[in-house]
Amino acid sequence: MTLEGRFVRLRALEAEDLELLYAWENDPSVWGVSGTLAPFSRHTLQRFLDEQRFDIYAARQQRLVIETLAGRAVGLLELFEFDPADRRAGVGILIHAVEDRRRGFASDALHILDTYAREVLGLHQLWCNVGADNTASRALFRRAGYVVCGRKREWRRTAEGWADELLLQKIL
Helix, strand or coil: CCCECCCEEEEECCHHHHHHHHHHHCCHHHHHHHCCCCCCCHHHHHHHHHHCCCCHHHHCCEEEEEEECCCCEEEEEEEEEEECCCCEEEEEEEECCHHHCCCCHHHHHHHHHHHHHHHHCCCCEEEEEEECCCHHHHHHHHHCCCEEEEEEEEEEEECCEEEEEEEEEEEC
């Protein structure tokens, strides 16, 4: 099975992705959606890359690079809290550069993920957490077929005060 869509492909992390991960994971502009509070060292990210050699059943997570069909990395897609017994996983997605957003890359990646999750991993459902104030992500996941199934009130502390977070779910 190829993990390729109309605009992007999903591929495994490679050792050569260390500097890319270092730049993206240490960008404070995306920390609010990832829950990151401090920078990552290259050593920590190298250990993470080394652990990616294990399959999702051993690691309980999987991170994939989203790259254009021309081979330019534009983001990351992560499956986390993988639960093979209940056949579900959490989803996180990042299109890093502002100029790469709203170009269909994330939608295409989620579409590819649906097929991979259902046909290869045998998952029954995917879920994600989205800030209630994150209109772009809410719209992205809604278009991808996710529905809001819960609201966590005052869940995240932000510079502006407390913010709600939505739990979205997609039955595959």
